[in-house]
Amino acid sequence: MEDIEDLLVGSGGAPPGFRLPLNAVGVNPRKKNKAKPSKVSQMNDPPKIPGTQTIYVKTFGCSHNQSDSEYMAGQLSAFGYAISDNPEEGDLWLINTCTVKNPSQSAMNTLITKCKSAKKPLVVAGCVPQGSRDLKELEGVSIVGVQQIDRVVEVVEETLKGHEVRLLNRKTLPSLDLPKVRKNKFVEILPINVGCLGACTYCKTKHARGHLGSYTVDSLVERVKTVIADGVREIWLSSEDTGAYGRDIGVNLPILLNAIVAELPPDGSTMLRIGMTNPPFILEHLKEIAAVLCHPCVYSFLHVPVQSGSDAVLTAMNREYTVSEFRTVVDTLTELVPGMQIATDIICGFPGETDEDFSQTVNLIKEYKFSQVHISQFYPRPGTPAARMKKVPSTIVKNRSRELTSVFEAFTPYNGMEGKVERIWITEIATDGIHLVGHTKGYVQVLIVAPETILGTSAIVKITSVGRWSVFGEVLESLPQVNVKMAPDKVSNQEKHSPCSNQYECCACSKEPEPCSCGPDICGGQIKLDKCTVSKNDSPMENRASKNPIHWFIRKRRNHAQKKLENDIALGLENEQDWAPGGWGFVDRALLVGIFVSFFMIVAVIMHLEFRTLLSK
Known part of the structure; x- marks a missing residue:
């Protein structure tokens, strides 16, 4: 099939936030079975109202691709669509592709095959369809070109109706002011x-x-x-x-x-x-x-x-x-x-x-x-x-x-950093669920244990140990976050749909598992400095701690203590003692004593029952 492009000659498309009329999008109705559906199935099938579906978004490759996906997710969200990273939840799949090398394109092909097998409507965006529009894998698939991301809502709506849409014409650059759902809100x-x-x-x-x-x-x-x-x-x-x-x-x-x-x-x-x-x-x-x-x-x-x-x-x-x-x-x-x-x-x-x-x-x-x-x-x-x-x-x-x-x-690039005091900027949670991830001014990755409330702030830390891919730090002082007045119209759906997530997930242009054949930003890749997980060689104690219920209890108490301190500060009740990670208050001690008392009582009851059993014999 030949590419179907915009039918509006000389038009730049719809302005942000507006749908074009349906006849403004080139569509190709898919062939349907001649057999008419039964009246029972027609009664049971709910009407497909645009804007009520869930869209699964998958991005391959680069930081530029990631930005494009965030813009597309933002527009879909603004029109009422829910955005998900779970393919099972998606009523339609939107795949943003990378053409840098074979593994990324092979991964795209695999995902397209899964989508077709699941009989899900599919839209493919990104560099693969734009650079190789005649690929066999793209037959019968709706396509959004790299300079047509501002029209993704139209393409999704037509695809959900059973139409095939292809928008690949080059035009002016997409606006930077489009709605956006960031993967990491910071x-x-x-x-x-x-x-x-x-x-x-x-x-x-x-x-x-x-x-x-x-x-x-x-x-x-x-x-x-x-x-x-x-x-x-x-x-x-x-x-x-x-x-x-x-x-x-x-x-x-x-x-x-x-x-x-x-x-x-x-x-x-x-x-x-x-x-x-x-x-x-x-x-x-x-x-x-x-x-x-x-x-x-x-x-x-x-x-x-x-x-x-x-x-x-x-x-x-x-x-x-x-x-x-x-x-x-x-x-x-x-x-x-x-x-x-x-x-x-x-x-x-x-x-x-x-x-x-x-x-x-x-x-x-x-x-x-x-x-x-x-x-x-x-x-x-x-x-x-x-x-x-x-x-x-x-x-x-x-x-x-x-x-x-x-x-x-074999290099040890971070040796000598132990004991140094650095300012870091904290923007995400590590995939181990224990550490937060921050970066020094030199963009060295620092893993810390601290309350999640300090995400989006900076802190003064002391480097306690170094690993091959990152260093570990102890928070000395959490620097206050500047209160930024957010205009009501700027409070978007980003926080609803984009919880803070691991920004360093493996991409088609990163060092793991297949290093990039060109720069992360040439091929589109963001720089994957380190995995946010902690390797066994770097900190075995921290890894084991993640499975320890006492460690979990302590961390929860730390978070609670930090939130209480912030509330006290807001009410003007701040005491002279600064927050110190791991500080124990009266409630902490009382709870810990309660845990030990409960444990000994359980042991005593078990021993008493065992003793009575022996006497009865």
Whole structure:
């Protein structure tokens, strides 16, 4: 079937919050069985009223994809649809896809097959249908293009009626002011541009996202003001290449960064994280970007993919920089920004890579000992120049990937942090259910045990121990959260539909289980610094504590004590003693004594019954 596009010639679509008339959407009625349903079934089938269904949303890939999904969920929620992450609950499935490499697309195919088997209506969005619209798996499926996410409500409604809808025409960028349901209510993923200026021989994403298209500085600054008022505590700038921002509209990244930083609260309650940037586009702005990274409201962290330590391989990739230029970026930022942390990417086994080329890559990683390296095996993507190049044998590719992973995992990047006092920003709950997750200014992940009431705030912590992927801290002082006055119209359904969740779930572009073949933001991926779970080697006692009922009781009491203190403060009853984690009050002692007394009474009763049984014999 040919693609069915918008039928409104010259129209930009409906403004945010409005449905277009049904004849404005190209639809293809699905063929139905000629047999008429029985009168009994017609009486039992409830009417399908738009806006009353539950939509299961699944996102593959990147932070940009995640932002698109949040925008689509926000619009659906605004029209009354319930959003769920449970496929069993979904009356319709919405799958947002990633085209970076084979595993992510295979996962998409599997999910589509499950959906069709379950006879659920299906809408597929994202880079796969936009870049490969003729895939067999997409036959008979409704599609939303990457620049048509503002029309997802129309597509869902028509799909629920049994129609197939395809909106793939490129148009103006979607508005930044659309309703949004954030996966993590404290984190705003802000796309600053789409597409890129590069032409990497292995990349499929540009086929979908296209040439560079930047949002204006004013529109981005207005969005920043809005989300700060909404209570957001971290703003992630995201795109396929952050460093290329503005080159199509006559501005550049430093201009945008300075405009955004000027709007951040001076107390540091909201932090900015700059997304992935390729070396060519920041070389001319290194000092200006370093100055922004030094700002107290900006994380001293940047993701700069190198992909290979060999100039010959970089040329074959068409990366448009040399290893020497990459070194200049890293050395300059490390010198000018205190505590600077840099993450990078490596592709193992690119076509034509020799043992000498790979050796140069290993030496580069050993020299800089990056705390975060996203290692990937080469995946040939259909339609790219690299797919036609002579491949390195798969056994060699796998061996190189294992060797480089072994080298990287031998590093101990956080040794020496023990005993340091750091300010962290706390935005989520770890998947173990015990720890909260915060980050230092250098974006080092810190796991703490503290009440959930301090989510969305910052704290002063002392680093107590370090692991391979994260460090552990003890809260010394919880810094007060600035009271942000939220306008009534800004209090959306986000908190209803988007409980704080693990933002670091494994994505198609992360290091686990398949490292990314391009940067997390090139392919769309957010930077997966660490799993939020605690490894057995890092803290075995903490893992065992999660199954201990006494530990659970203590944690519940801590939460209760913290809430009581906050209530006392609100009533002007604050005492002189600061809250200390683990502090025991009268009620705590009384409850503990009650537990022990109950235990001994039970033992006494059992012994008494046993004694009577013996006497009766």
